[in-house]
Amino acid sequence: MDISEVSKASGLPASTLRYYEQKGLIKSIGRRGLRRAFNPRVVQQLALIALGRAAGFSLDEIAQMFSPDGRPEIDREQLSSRADALDRKIHQLSNLRDGLRHAAACSAPNHLECPKFCRLMDAAATAAKSKKTRKSKAKVKPPEGV
Numbered sequence: 001m002d003i004s005e006v007s008k009a010s011g012l013p014a015s016t017l018r019y020y021e022q023k024g025l026i027k028s029i030g031r032r033g034l035r036r037a038f039n040p041r042v043v044q045q046l047a048l049i050a051l052g053r054a055a056g057f058s059l060d061e062i063a064q065m066f067s068p069d070g071r072p073e074i075d076r077e078q079l080s081s082r083a084d085a086l087d088r089k090i091h092q093l094s095n096l097r098d099g100l101r102h103a104a105a106c107s108a109p110n111h112l113e114c115p116k117f118c119r120l121m122d123a124a125a126t127a128a129k130s131k132k133t134r135k136s137k138a139k140v141k142p143p144e145g146v
Contacts (some may be wrong), residue, residue: 001042002035003028010046017046025049025063027070045070055082092127096120 007014020026021036026045028036045066052062067073099120108114 001038001040002032003038004035006038006042006046009043012046020046020049020059023059023063025059025066039070041070045072048072055086057082095123 001009003014003017006012006017010017017026017038018036021028026038026042026049029039030037048065049059049062052065053059057065061078065072065074099116103111103114103117103120106114106117108117111117
């Protein structure tokens, strides 16, 4: 398959295919004239990449899920861990949705007078602070020799 056929079959632009090739996620098998040629199996690899992206894996993490010949070698423990993280995120989002639905229908004259809405705001502020703290800790590197 040439790059335009892969693009059409996968729904991805040729630029993304070239980028994925540069990152080592897919490999061309040569050229047809000036165009890259790919094994038809690349469409399945692209579907796996799309699934990984939808699950929140980075491209570097996804790249590690393929053997050198392009066949999937997916760590089941890594999948389980990602599923657990998704469960936590779903729980957080469900709580947020429920709080917003309550706020939309709340009979309090002002949302700031609604205890449930105030708890929702507090939870959001705490999460934002926590996220900022994690990011700043990740950026701080200890001095050499420590």
